[in-house]
Amino acid sequence: MLDDGVAVKLNAEKENMNSKVLKFLLVVKVLGNKISFPMCSVELRRHWNKFGNFHMTSLGMNWILCSFISEEAMDEVLNGGPWYVGGYIVGMDKWSTSFNPNSFNGITAPVWIRLPCLPLYCWDEENITRIASKIGVPMYVDGNSFRWGKHEFVRVCIRLNLENSLPKGVWIDGIAGRFFQHIEYEKIDMLCFYCGKVGHDKDLCPEIKKVDVAAKVSIKQENVVSIPT
Ligand SMILES: [Zn+2]
Structure with missing residues (x-):
């Protein structure tokens, strides 16, 4: 005192x-x-x-x-x-004072992604990094990716922004034309197959809830009988 x-x-x-x-x-x-x-x-x-x-x-x-x-x-x-x-x-x-437990705003994680069946003429560090940068910030490429014949996919570690939806793949423009390259994400559970975001299952998807609410509102409006004046 x-x-x-x-x-x-x-x-x-x-x-x-x-x-x-x-x-x-x-x-x-x-x-x-x-x-x-x-x-x-x-x-x-x-x-x-x-x-x-x-x-x-x-x-x-x-x-x-x-x-x-x-x-x-x-x-x-x-x-x-x-x-x-x-x-x-x-x-x-x-951590900051604006931290919100309901949001992944600013939350990132390094994640290994795979590029299955990537054409061999794309298998170099420069091009793999270019492709991976469409998904996140590339950190490192798995050295084993360059041992041709040993692996069926290229593996890259990227820093992923968890607020974004995870794309199923990337369009690539190469010497043989344009093609869609699928992307696989390693060890991510809680990936919502509806909105493509991490952190919740489809049952708890906020996007589905929004659609449900919108549908209910429009049904209610249809049921409104206007009184003739
Ligand atoms: Zn969702």
């Missing part, structure tokens, strides 16, 4: 320590169903303890707030990966 008898004097040293901790925060979500917080906690510790101690808090709706001791540690996690929990991809972003 201060001398004036009104306010409580806080411990400044502790306050500074708290502010420091609150600076290096990531919000994290595992893109899989039925992954509990304790399971996330154990697996993420196994991956990230090498960057220094960090703290985890459950935010509900499968979101986890992770606070790191330094900016370097946070960046190692944010720019590294792909990270997996229970075999599923982990999406993340720096």
Whole structure:
């Protein structure tokens, strides 16, 4: 208590320590169903303890707030990966006051994509990177992709913006003309086959709900009998 008898004097040293901790925060979500917080906690510790101690808090709706001791540690996690929990991809972003648990705005994840049956004349780093950049920001190409005959597909790791719908493929214009290249996404569960977005199943798709509401409104309007004046 201060001398004036009104306010409580806080411990400044502790306050500074708290502010420091609150600076290096990531919000994290595992893109899989039925992954509990304790399971996330154990697996993420196994991956990230090498960057220094960090703290985890459950935010509900499968979101986890992770606070790191330094900016370097946070960046190692944010720019590294792909990270997996229970075999599923982990999406993340720096925490900010505008964080909304109902949205994937700003949330990204490194994801391995496959280009099955890509014509052999496209199999070079330059062209593979060009194709992959249509889906996300290319991070690295699987070196095995270049051992012809050993693999049936090219594999590229890209940073994916999880707010976007995931395209089923990419149109490519090459020396032999134009063709559609299919894309496969590795280890993403909770992919909605209606809107193509991650984070929910088709049963919970907000796009379907919007259509349902619109349909109900139009049915109601049809049932309105206008009174002749
Ligand atoms: Zn959907």
